[in-house]
Amino acid sequence: MEENIFFQIDKIKSIGKNVIIGKTVRIRYPELVEIGDNVIIDDFTYISTALKIHSNVHISAGCKIIGGKKAFVEMKEFSTLAPNVVLSAGTDDYLSGIATPLVPMSYKANARIGSIIINKHCIIGAGSVVLPDVVLEEGSGLGALSLAKRSLHEYTLYAGIPARQIKKRNKSEIQFLENKYRNEK
């Protein structure tokens, strides 16, 4: 593995086999990050939450997985983030409170620190944003430049701001290909 310039790889909580992490990836709390086998995290990605990445996951260039040390994000097998996706597992209160990390939580009104769970076979299109406490159920997808404020139903494709259902994904074909991949490995 290439030497990483923005964090110490040996501080990562756990890391599997065949993991590629771009040289310019920045992981703020590597001790809170678990990574499975066959994972790629492309350059210019920034991670500032606790994060569990299962096997066979791709995080494309320039993604931001944010929310702070107490927030949590999980990406299950065969899930993918296209470039420039923002997973915001925490958010300030945009109506009241002081919106800066420089003050204690007691000044931040209803700021939220939560989690984002991305289940198996989910795909998130380029430039999309996912807000705290959203669950992407298995096989759900989000088009490019979309905003997920609420959880997404399984094997359903959503798009737009806020994201709305636009199509069904092909569950049986995706599951068939997963089984084929596992059998042929």
Ligand SMILES: CC(C)(COP(=O)(O)OP(=O)(O)OC[C@H]1O[C@@H](n2cnc3c(N)ncnc32)[C@H](O)[C@@H]1OP(=O)(O)O)[C@@H](O)C(=O)NCCC(=O)NCCS
């Ligand atoms: C979501 C997506 C896969 C849908 O593709 P598609 O099956 O060809 O969908 P269609 O073009 O038939 O669109 C269906 C409807 O959803 C709308 N729509 C599609 N993508 C949209 C998007 N990203 N945002 C808002 N609306 C979108 C279309 O305008 C259309 O609306 P209408 O029925 O009112 O005319 C595609 O548009 C997309 O966003 N892909 C992301 C690609 C990407 O980010 N790649 C990066 C590398 S992985």
